Amino acid sequence: MTGPPVDAPLEEVVSTDPRDGRELGRYPLHSAADVAAAVTAARRAASWWSGLGYAARRSRLDAWRRLILRRVSELVELISAETGKTTADAQLEAILVVDHLRWAAAHAGKVLRRRHVRPGLLMYNHSATVDHHPLGVVGVIGPWNYPAFIPIGPIAHALAAGNTVVFKPSEYTPGVGKWLADTLGEVVGEQTVLEAVFGFGDTGAALCTSGVDKVAFTGSTSTGKRVMAACAESLTPVLLECGGKDAMLVDRDADIAAAADAAVWGGLSNAGQTCVGVERVYVHQAVAERFTELVVENAAALRTGVGRDADIGPMATREQPSIVAEHIRDALARGARAALGGPDSVRPSTVEPVVLTEVREGSLALTEETFGPVIVVNRVATMDEAVAQANACAYGLGAAVYSRARGPQIARKLRVGMVSVNSVLAFAGVPGLPFGGTGASGFGRVHGPEGLREFTRTQSITRQRVRPFLRPLSFERSPRTMDALMRLIRIVYG
Structure with a gap:
């Protein structure tokens, strides 16, 4: 959990545009007491919200979606201003917000409705059901790289399941967080079911210990461990x-050609600041030379800057360029080759595309999240070698496979939560697919049916329908009862 920027007043969270440094807004710095008060209010609203039922909640969430669409230009401009991403990237994020919100609202009732289970031989005289109840209050801690799309996953699914939400947006993107909370408040006027709290690491820590019923966090692995x-x-x-x-x-x-185009977009869009972005490529040696040529050619044609005609915008935080530069220098010092760019590509606020080849395993550019417009391209002798290298990393979030004949076969060997075959990041655009990883990439899922169930508590209920002929669950049972049951089990299951 990060601290405040050195020049920010401690009583406020100041939002600035990374493109030019201009101030965008000021937000109250919420204390632990403020967070506790927000959770208490959310707890009161949770009873009303869950009591509405799926249909009424869906109508309100649908109204929120329609309001977002009517004012989507506001959201796009705000995302672009607080993150520095291009208008096109901000528009794509807004589209994803709307689609995932629609899916959660439309499918919650079907996914979470009561389910009947066969009771089995021993409990033949019972009915068995599974219910999914809302947890109550969910705390969501969001990131700055996709400040609307990433948090809308847990927010929309938690709300659709019947929970209320206290949301701490990143200190770099408080305006987007406030906009989401305010717009929902416009269509759900009875009570506040989505409350935004603002601050730095201490505010996030307070949310973790505030008594919420679950915390959904997106961010770095180191911060995730502290959460x-x-x-x-x-x-x-x-x-x-x-x-x-x-x-x-x-x-x-x-x-x-398609693979090279996808690698460049997957690795460099949003200035490479994408958790499921392409950071390393393992390409068969038979096609490695041509693939690398195309990647370099495509990446070199992109425009980097702060203008509206830029393909790659600035880095969203002041710390990130130094991390990118460290990874580039470390790789080159270990014998890597810069096919495009190099240390000089890193400037105080922008980083031009960098393509590194022959990067040795163990280099920071292959083991740690670079989160910048840097693509590593290493050649391999076989796809088995590629799979082994891909799985050697501690992270296990997403991956992509390009192969005409063996794509799904290769994909299933990868130790990751999501794979796109002959495309990149496609899994993030399918609302019904669970999103999440393994290993150092965390655990749990947002999106899809699994994402809805994450924000419920499961309750199993059995009900005796008729008195049993035999009573094995009683101290009044006789040896003849158990002998009869054993004979029956042998006949049925033997």
């Missing part, structure tokens, strides 16, 4: 979507 440790004190369950070091595997039979 989990704070929640462990009260056994508050957590959903962690942490960093990634996603790999692309390119087989010898792949469409090389």
Whole structure:
């Protein structure tokens, strides 16, 4: 959990535009007492919200979606201003927000409705059901790289399941968080079911210990560990979507032009600040030379800057360029080759595309999240070698495979939560697919049916329908009862 920027007044959170440094807004710095008050208010609203039922909640969430669409230009401008991303990237984020919100509202009732289970032979005289109840209040801690799309996953699914939400947006993007909370408040006027709290690491820590019923966190792995440790004190369950070091595997039979285009977009869009972005590519040696040429050619044609005609905008935080530069220098010092760009590509606020080849395993550019417009391209002799290298990383978020004949076969060997075959990041655009990783990338899922169930407590209920002929669950049972049951089990299951 980060602290305040050195020049920010401690009583406020100041939002600035990374493109020119201009101030965008000031927000109250919420204390632990403020967070506790927000959770208490959310607890009161939770009873009313859950009591509405799925249909009434869906109508309100649909109204929120329609309001977002009517004012989507506001959201796009705000995302672009607070993150520095291009208008096109901000528009794509807004589209994803609307689509995932629609899916959660439309499917919650079907996914979470009461389910009947066969009782089995021993409990033949019972009915058995599974219910999914809302948890109550969910705390959501969001990131700055996709300040609307990433948090809308847990927010929309938690709300659709019947929970209220206290949302701490990143200190870099408080305006987007406030906009989301305010717009929902316009269509749900009875009570506040989404409350935004603002601050730095201390505010996030306060949310973890505030008594919420679950915390959904998206951010770095190191911060995720601290979130989990704070929640462990009260056994508050957590959903962690942490960093990634996603790999692309390119087989010898792949469409090389399409794969190169995808690698450049997957690795460089949003200035490379995407948790499921392509950071390393393992390409079959038979096509490696041509693939690398195309990647360099496509990346070199992109425009980097702060203007509206830029393909790649500035880095969203002041710390990130130095991390990118460290990874580039470390790789080159270990013998890597810069096919495009290099240390001089890193400037105080922008980073031009960098393509590194022959990067040795163990380099920071292959083991740690770079989160910048840097693509590593290493050649391999076989796809088995590519799979082994991809799986050697501690992270396990997403991946991509390009192969005409063996895409799904290769994909299933990867130790990651999501894979796109002959595309990149496609899994993030399918609202019904669960999103999440393994290993250092965290655990739990947002999106899809699994994302809805994450924000419920499961309750199993059995009900005796008729008195049993035999009574094995009683001290009044006789040896003849158990002998009869044993004979029956042998006949039925033997």
